[in-house]
Amino acid sequence: MAAESTRNPSPPSTSPSSQSPITNLADDHLFNILLLLPVDLVLSFSMTCKRYMALGCSDSLWEALCEREWGPQTVDVLKSSSSSSSSRDGFSWMMMFQRLYKMDSVCCHKISDPDDGDEESSSFPIPRASHSLNFVNDHLVLFGGGCQGGRHLDDTWTAYVNKSDPNIMKWRKVESGTPSGRFGHTCIVIGEHLLIFGGINDRGERLNDTWIGQVSYHERLSWKLLNVGPLQRPRPPPRGAHSACCIAEKKMVVHGGIGLNGVRLGDTWILELSEDFTSGTWHMVESFLSPPPRSGHTLTCIRENQVVLFGGRGLGYGVLDDVWILDIQEQCEERWVQLFYDFRDVPEFASLPRVGHSATLVLGGRILIYGGEDSYRHRKDDFWALDVKTIPASGLQPQGVSLNGSSVWKKLDRISYGPKSRSFHRACADSSGRFVYVFGGMVDDLLQPAASSGLRFDGELFMVELVLGFSDLDNQQRPGKGI
Template sequence: MAETSTSSRSSSFGYSSSGSPISNLAQDHLFTILLRLPADSILCFAMTCKKFRALAASDSLWESICWRDWGPKSVEALKASNFGLQQLPWMRLYKQVSRVDSVYCRKLSDPDGGLGFPCPRASHSLNFVSGCLVLFGGGCEGGRHLDDTWVAYIGNDFRRMLKWQKINSGIPSGRFGHSCVVIDDFLVMFGGINDNGGRHNDTWVGQVACHESLGVTLSWKLLVVGSDAPSQRGAHAACCIDGRKMVIHGGIGLHGVRLCDTWVLELSENFRFGTWYEIGTHPCPPARSGHTLTCIGGTRTVLFGGRGLGYDVLNDVWFLDICDDNPKWVQVLYELQNVPRGVSLPRVGHSATLMLGGHLLICGGEDSYRHRKNDFWILDINAAPSITMQQPTTLNSMQVSAKRWKRLKANGYKPKCRSFHRACTDNSGQYLFVFGGMMDGLLQPSDPAGLRFDSELLLVELVLR
């Protein structure tokens, strides 16, 4: 009678004498279930029995997890690099990426003052597209704007010394403080400031092509947009979302007024037309310039730092998701004293780039005293709060400090302290290219006459152990 009762209860809960229902599932079904779990849960699942341990450690499962968490572009780029040659297990690679704590720096070009290198500059644009680095414009000594375009082909050989090629196009007009993002295989550029202080609000599309006889070419064309467009500005922040749209925020508008508006550009399939529309949300980040806006996957973006209305340098973090008709900015609050060595976090003129494994790598910039930095920080956005919620929410400051901010050790070549440089990553997200920026001269850093500009191209590599 007791045996019958026990058997009945087991059946009612879905168990049988041959084990739990999950152990009887086909391997491909278990595989599908595991791919819906976070990595930590998969590792806990592997500890339950030998059968599950073997499944949860399979290379095909972890390759799929890397595809899920890093995106196909990163995985394919890693396969084409040394990882593919060494056949490093994907589970081991995933662990190494999640635990990254240092970077390795090296110079990729050694300017000699000749005509074969871009001249020193800051507030330019630098993008990686179609296997090439593309540099445009910027400001140089004396506050003059530049209108030159330079291209350096990289391919899959990231560590070699690069050769720059100057592209003579004559357009767009010279400017600095503009924004330029990569959408598909195109560059989309907006705004900027010229050396007369004039602001732009034009939108340009550039396309890179590689030819056996002509080398690398780049063609720019003015994008046709409607009458509803962002006002003229420079020193704003921008990124590409959802692989098809450009988002801009803030900047310095007419008469030196700092802005706090957010705009989205939707492009036609043939990249001939575009439509701008403004996102009105409350609350929203205060007005600022020299900040960063970075896409962290899909339609989700993160904003960090910049210079506010009172000329103070900021260290606030905001998230925005533009996936529906009711986007909202959500601020993540934290106490600076809870961040290890966090006294140097507030900054303007820094770079913030999404790297392999969901690491937002922040480097360089300057503080309120114009002390320039050469440090590297990771803002881990893997545990970012839901930003499609109805009401803005703040996180516990100690939790944010412990899980989000981490300062990386820098090995190899010691980069100079700089601000208003530009940085971009390769397709894998393991390599960061950094060019130019303002540096301290021989005079006091607070004296504008003591500024000088840089023209080194640096490679910053995430060290995977």
């Protein structure tokens, strides 16, 4: 009998105990596992069987994935905006993720004032360039800049952004302890605070003072000079036309600009704020390699420990298109790493070099770059997206990182209203990252476009909306469409 059993083995068991261990896991355990996987693996998993498809395509899973990729604040804003909109019909988080992934265009909207036409009620900031514009506590905050006649400005304006109707807002001038007049300064958001550094006044003096302000929900703002210690302590030399951004929630990074005697700078400084935001300490970043000196460039924080530098005007007045990453692991491991892109057979990338542009981190992990001017001072009106997800989060080599330029950069189409070409404007994104507000800048005069005497300051405010396009799959999933 034993020999017969050996010759005729029993067929493989199909009982649950012999199946793959993963099939025995409850859906809530599988849900938690999927949240740890890259999106492409989640899609692959959902294609294995009907049970996994139901789980892998569930709205609750994709809402959690969107929150993981974009942050909880962004998801909350998208939920509130879509729930009161007709676009909620047929809405799913998986569809939203697909649309954002395929995004290839933006739509510009001119912002109107509800009191426009009423001279007694209507009030606007005068046209300007090289000012600052920030979004904090549901308000736009505008400060300073340069205006007609080469004069600096010291005014502060706020405008409340209503989520239910972001196309209409009213400016209010704030009178409360403003910093001295300046242009070419930087102003960044850290939590609910604003931090101004440096700039140039109309006497040509470079500044290196730091001011801190906080916007209340009653549109009040008070500026105070930040204590950065005695003069003996290290601090950045005076400058303007530099760049700055927030990193790690309580630090400000400052790079480059135009220093004393018009010299372009290439140094990098980090200001770390105290717990109560009343003081700060500067230190200079020491890196084996660093970006060449420049002005009119941008810094954009893409992760808690990484900053992207792009463009600007270098030595010899040439306009640049290089990209650098400031990688901050610890204070003893702060270093610059250059990103190299292969743009072969992509002729449109010849228009990428620029100075005086804006670079804003938007929904979906992209840096939206708008406007600026080239080496011949021709102003631009184009939009580009740099995909942050293609940049390694760790393991950057000192000699640089090479990436496929055509997969990292994308030129976006613009639909609807078209603003004028401009440079040295300012832009900021709202809390969702889907809407970007742009104000001011230098534009061409209609009489003598592109000539130095034909320049004028602009006072226009407009909103750039990311257009979330539909894929074929989306169209199939919308009501009234076949499966």
